[in-house]
Amino acid sequence: MRYIPNVSEQELMLNQMNMTMEDLFKDIPDHLKGEIPLQPPMSDLEVSRKIEATVQKNKNMLSFLGSGCYNHYIPSHIKELLSRSEFYTAYTPYQPEISQGMLQALFEYQSLICDLTGMDVCNSSNYDWATALAEAALLCERSTGSKKFVVPDLLSPFRKRVLTTLAPDLEVVTVSHDERGHIDLEDLKEKVAHAGGVYVEQPSFYGFLHENLSSVGDIVHDASALFAVGVDPISLGCINPESSADIIIGDGQGLGLPQNFGGPLLGIFACKKALLRKMPGRVIGMTESESGERGFVMTLQTREQHIRREKATSNICTNQALCAVAAAMYLATMGRQGLKEVAELCMRNANYTMRKINDIPGFESPIFNAPHFKEFTVCHPQYKNVHTHLLRNNIQGGFMVNDTTAIYCVTEMHSTHDIDALVTALEGFHV
């Protein structure tokens, strides 16, 4: 076996120990040891053929899906750097002196996310946006003592389901929207009473940008609740992060990671300094060596499960560290100009596509009269049939939220040719 060097040494080792392999397993009751019908091992060539054949069963489509997992450009050097096995075959940097590379990269990730979101502190990752939302809700509860958590009705059904699953003891209340999709401030004033936290997304799950978030923040704070905002980090290249937010979460997958069928993703979790000691997850801090050199360590670990056990701020242990490093590489590469440019590019391409679709008879896009970032709604009375029609043209349309509406996503990855192909296919749809 090519990964197990000592197969050839085992007799020698056992002899030296004066034992047999059976002796080593004599503590396991015999009746528990049964033959498990496993397949014979495979060579590299055989497994390559098998996996390549399996991949062939997928279809490569021109896709307009987003809804929490995005197709953005990944510069080649990021893939190359992530394959440095000193990074990817290491584990949590429990021994900081020999793990400065990972620690500095994660410190830089935290710093870049703070700069991007305007928050004071950031952890070194949660599993994904949905679990970060559940952690944010629990942080609001820990900080305020209130189990009530308010979310918008136009929320991703996936994120909402994860929230209610992972925080079953919270009372999750929805606030409705006005005709532009914006949070209904009157309804919010009612719902916010005795709440521990209020959550909104910018851009919303439906792709539009709220223009009333500072009013939302005022209402939330007047009620002594915490304000959590979910973001698409790419949008922050051209859109201001909401300055009244206490917590900013989101998914960093778009920052240098492929779609990978929805995982690994990167849960971003950033907040104001006042919440630091109650924040979930690992954090990296800067310090000095005994000789005064700069160095990095995991810090504030007394919040964590391995020290605090059931009193920890979260149970998270293994996180998404390598994904955070990818995001740091991406943000360093794009930088001040590049992130702005990619954000504007997405917005322009999406708005261009949206207008073209809206011009096709029978189609309406978007539903909400508000500025849109890279996602938007497409409506058609028979959208289900539109979806099938597109599939026949090798196009994967948007995510269907109901029988008449889908959420489309357009990014810098889409060329004129791609948009033309979509528009032509939609024009060719006949009831």
Next chain:
Amino acid sequence: MYRQAKFSEPLLREKSVSQRVGYSLPEPLGEPVTIPHSLVRKELPLPELSEVDVVRHFTRLSEMNFGVDTGTYPLGSCTMKYNPKITEELSTLFSGFHPLQDESTIQGCLEVLYNLQEYLKLISGTAAVTLQPAAGAGGELTGALIIKACQKGRTEMVVPDSAHGTNPASAHMAGFDVVEIPSNDQGTVDLEALKSAVSEKTAGLMLTNPNTLGIFEKDILQVADIVHDAGGLLYYDGANLNAIAGICRPGDMGFDIVHFNLHKTFSTPHGGGGPGSGPVGVCEKLKSYLPVPLIGFNGKDYSFDYDLPNTIGKVHGFYGNFQVAVKAYIYAVIMGSDIRTASQMAVLNANYLAENLKDHYEMPYQPLRKHEIVLSCEKIKRETDCRALDIAKRLLDYGIHAPTIYFPLIVHEALMIEPTESESKEDLDTFIEVMIKIKNECYTTPDIVKEAPHNTAVGRLDEVKAARNPVLAWNQI
């Protein structure tokens, strides 16, 4: 001796030069879009670097990091085995697919997930498996929520004092009161203590087997009976499955719920802290509580199965860390029945270390271990003032990653050593030799040990200062 690379590598922000760029992008389509004034980002304080700057920066950082590919990494409880390169390469073939694509276009992705579900059922002796939890702790929380959903009114989760911190933390997050029970002088579950801990309030027991001392809980069937008779469920923390995979199965031991750490037993890389993957298997009567969706197969097509009437909901935005699952699946296919050999060799390697170190370090509790051993440096500390921490730091100087230290909590000055099946006899002999050398240094030249490490990118770091005056981002420097 080992010497790690050392660069005084500036922070990205310190390397930034105004107007420098590291990217290229195509021209946009259509007309410029006007963003409402109140929403326009005024300042974007990101660094400005060229592609070369970025590449050198992260290459240098990588050289100041130690992975399994660098050398022996006997971090107990973490199963730092070798990560085959072919799984890395083949897993990227799936990287372009979106989780919400029409089922007809992603049959390959679903086939891999379905086959992995089936494999994990077989290897664990469970009836159904979800791949959604993103890591072991996520699996524990999923399991605890399932227990909560089907054990209404029962409020207590029993956890041994040797358990990993995530066990009580996950139980607490699910809303349980944690009841800790002591281990007996064999280092295993104290049956009398367990009997008096269980009651009509007991929802379940969370257990690792072999436990965190590396000792097989030989009374596991009695443990299961005690918990089941009290109406509780038995939860298996699969962190230590690498000792028994292919040899015996948690399902046959009486466990109702099992989590796997694919990043341990199934060899997916640990990513410097993650991503991992923590699938959960359950017995037949709990299947309907699993998170949705499972992957189903009708003999012809694969599909998402949302038909789980008691489902707890969802524990990940999509289907978990898919790419990690793909790597684990490829590993499982490559290994086939050799997974048994892997477990045997992992156990042989650990016991070989025990045999050769037992005269030099104390090893509390019984001698026969499974895949890991826990030594105590208490006597050395008493006699030389060198602590487990110091010995761990000194190992780094010899190019060996330190074991897990100060865990499990029931062993004082603990060194928890898990060699895995990947280490050759020469590597093990070197480890033994270095461990003995360091012990001698504790008695002869203790300062070398207490001031270690000397050969890493930086010397010993001040963790107290880091916590007292936290600098967590460069804008706080």
